[in-house]
Structure formats: C-alpha cells, structure tokens
Amino acid sequence: MKKSKHLIITLFVCLLCVTAAHAQFGGFGKKLLDKGSDMVSGGGLSKILKQPQAISTSFKDVDKTGSKPPSFMEGKTPEPLYLLPKTPEGAYKLCAGYYEMTNKSYCLHAGTRGPSTGDGYMLAPVIGPKRDVVILILKHAEKHAEVDQHSIQVLLWAIIARTRFVDMSNSIKLTATKLLSTDELLMLEGGALGVLPASVMDKAKSQLPPAAQSVFEAENNIRQLAASSNASYEDMEKYAVLAGLAPQPDPEVPSGIWSLHPDGYYIRFIPHGYQRTTVQIYVPQELISTKPGLIYDGPNGIACPANVGAQRLAQTNEPLNPDYTKKLKVVCN
Structure with missing residues (x-):
C-alpha cells in the first residue's frame, strides 16, 4: 500500500x-x-x-537574555567546528571549547538588503508555515x-x-x-x-x-x-536582494554580539554577504558536565538581524573550504 x-x-x-x-x-x-x-x-x-x-521569523523572536558583547571571547583562538564528530542527521556533537566555521548560508527574506557592516545578528528560531x-x-x-x-x-x-x-x-x-x-x-x-x-x-x-x-x-x-x-x-x-545599504544598524545590537543558545552555549554570526556566514560557538566546560549529548544543528536556527531592512540568513552544517588536515586540540569524549 x-x-x-x-x-x-x-x-x-x-x-x-x-x-x-x-x-x-x-x-x-x-x-x-x-x-x-x-x-x-x-x-x-x-x-x-x-x-x-x-518564513516569518523577525527580530521580535530573538531572546536577548544572557547575550554577551563582541569582546566576550577576545584574545581566544577558535578551533574548526567542522572537525567535531557528527550525528547521523548531520548535527555537530559539541565538546567544551571555542569553535568556528564558515558555512553556506541562504537568504530567507526577499525584498531586503544584504548584510551591511555594523549589522548585529542574533540567533532566532525558524518560524512560519x-x-x-x-x-x-x-x-x-x-x-x-x-x-x-x-x-x-x-x-x-x-x-x-x-x-x-x-x-x-x-x-x-x-x-x-x-x-x-x-x-x-x-x-x-x-x-x-x-x-x-x-x-x-x-x-x-x-x-x-x-x-x-x-x-x-x-x-x-x-x-x-x-x-x-x-x-x-x-x-x-535583483528582486530578492536589494542593492545599497540597509537603514542604520541598531546600536544596542552591535556586530559580533553573542547569543545565549537555549541549550546553554554561546553562539554568534558574522555574515560575509548572504551566501557565507562565519559561526562561532563557545561551550563552557560546566555545561558539558550537566548536559551530555549537546549538539549544534545549523538549519534549526536563523541568523536574524536587528536591522529590519537586512536579510535574515538560514544556516547550514556545510563548511566552506574545510581543512581536514587540521587536528582538534580538545579531547572529545
């Protein structure tokens, strides 16, 4: 049948x-x-x-509770996020540490402008029919x-x-x-x-x-x-992504701001146009101790701008130009 x-x-x-x-x-x-x-x-x-x-996600759907300033991890060097082990569904299994990956991203808001210098992006859920x-x-x-x-x-x-x-x-x-x-x-x-x-x-x-x-x-x-x-x-x-700069960015949501993920780790988005986004994640050691099995699954979140005239960006688990000859310095259990 x-x-x-x-x-x-x-x-x-x-x-x-x-x-x-x-x-x-x-x-x-x-x-x-x-x-x-x-x-x-x-x-x-x-x-x-x-x-x-x-897809109706807007900045009103962003939870700014627990956010950190751009300087939060200043002076620290991230490791490649794409070197972490993955689940069968493609999500990354998180270990304690600081990670970074530049991945494919996609425009999910037609009729708005691409990311501009100074735009602050924060994590938002994917909402809509x-x-x-x-x-x-x-x-x-x-x-x-x-x-x-x-x-x-x-x-x-x-x-x-x-x-x-x-x-x-x-x-x-x-x-x-x-x-x-x-x-x-x-x-x-x-x-x-x-x-x-x-x-x-x-x-x-x-x-x-x-x-x-x-x-x-x-x-x-x-x-x-x-x-x-x-x-x-x-x-x-040319219809989906308008030319020129979006209106003034929100000074209360600076570029590089960190969001507190609902699962307890920190994440931020640094767009390079709408087709590429650098994602950085910081996972505190104490979080891993209390939440084993923690994952990051890019498509389940949107990089949402405080600037209403800018693109909201769908994220993926697909790294761009990964270097798999590198080795993780952290030990993942």
Whole structure:
C-alpha cells in the first residue's frame, strides 16, 4: 500500500514537471495573473494581506537574555567546528571549547538588503508555515553535492515568495525533487499565492507599512520569475536582494554580539554577504558536565538581524573550504 502511494505521488510530480517543461511563460504567466486576480475578487485582498509569510521569523523572536558583547571571547583562538564528530542527521556533537566555521548560508527574506557592516545578528528560531520543508532542504542539501548553492537558493526564494509547486518552472521542480522525497514534496503546497496584477499590487501596497511594501512586491516578482523557464538566478536575485545599504544598524545590537543558545552555549554570526556566514560557538566546560549529548544543528536556527531592512540568513552544517588536515586540540569524549 505504501509503495502504491509513493508511486502515485511520483507520477503526479512527473506529470507536473512535464507540463511545466512544455508550457510557454506567456500563457502560463497569464494563468498566474488570472489566479491572482481571482484571489482578490470579492474582498480577497484583505485575506491575502493577513496571510503569514512562508518564513516569518523577525527580530521580535530573538531572546536577548544572557547575550554577551563582541569582546566576550577576545584574545581566544577558535578551533574548526567542522572537525567535531557528527550525528547521523548531520548535527555537530559539541565538546567544551571555542569553535568556528564558515558555512553556506541562504537568504530567507526577499525584498531586503544584504548584510551591511555594523549589522548585529542574533540567533532566532525558524518560524512560519514552511519551516519544516525549508529545514529539510537545508539538511538534505549536504548529501547532494551535485545541486549547487544557486539552485538551492532559487528554490528557497520560490518557497518564501509563496509559489505553489505546480507553478514552479521545470528547473526549480527538478531541484526540489532531488532534495525532497515524494512525501516531502507535498509540503510545498498550501499557503501559496498567484501573481498579482499591477493594479492589485498598487492597492495592496497602499494598505501596507513602508517596510513591508518592498517585501510584498519582491515576492510577487519572484513568483512570476519562478514560473518562467528562462529566468536566471541573477534575475531573481535583483528582486530578492536589494542593492545599497540597509537603514542604520541598531546600536544596542552591535556586530559580533553573542547569543545565549537555549541549550546553554554561546553562539554568534558574522555574515560575509548572504551566501557565507562565519559561526562561532563557545561551550563552557560546566555545561558539558550537566548536559551530555549537546549538539549544534545549523538549519534549526536563523541568523536574524536587528536591522529590519537586512536579510535574515538560514544556516547550514556545510563548511566552506574545510581543512581536514587540521587536528582538534580538545579531547572529545
């Protein structure tokens, strides 16, 4: 019975991919616009504006209790985090000590600017209707080296823009099918929007605060690009990541600030653009004594900026340019 269910879902996904491969964007785009128009008829615009973002994490979700200043571990030298042993699910098993890793990271907030000098980032939970599928994509990506970072980012942009799987281009569907099981693909449906016509966009933006207008418009543009077989990563990036500097950083949340993780260790994020983030972790010896089995699992947290105009960054367990010839100086039991 279970095999039959999987076969039906697989055939369904294949049918969607074939349909997308033969669709011309002109006709397909018109269907999306018609869908968007239908959604706002009869007072539907208010419902759309109240619909939560696919990933809704904001700085309001950050717990600043126990945070430490940037100078907290000044003068100490971190060891490579990626040399720690890992769990079968890909998380790092933590030992007492100070660790660092520069890993792949991803933009999860379309219509905002990239990290700026001086922006303070703190740990926040992943919240929103698409939380589980986004975390799965980030976890599975480590096992699929054949899928490049740009392809994964485009899929994530399509998801956070609330694009239905059936409306995605064939190339984005292909990325999704490589990273997700047939059952997991079904998580991409629901909570999605069509492409809204310009007249509807103008009306919608007039009902939104200024900070939300660019995000709402960027998501609409991304939905349209996600349906196109000709749209490139660069086309989508220009809507997802705005040029220029974000508004002034929050002086109370300086760059390099440390967050106290709910599990008791300290963590901080130093972004290098939105595609790379240096993560530093300090694990006190007394914590290990009371909490054996402590782990760090990047995709379960977001590097969230205090600057509302900057990108929130999804984290991964994938190190960039690791040097596995190095040896840990600490002894992990």
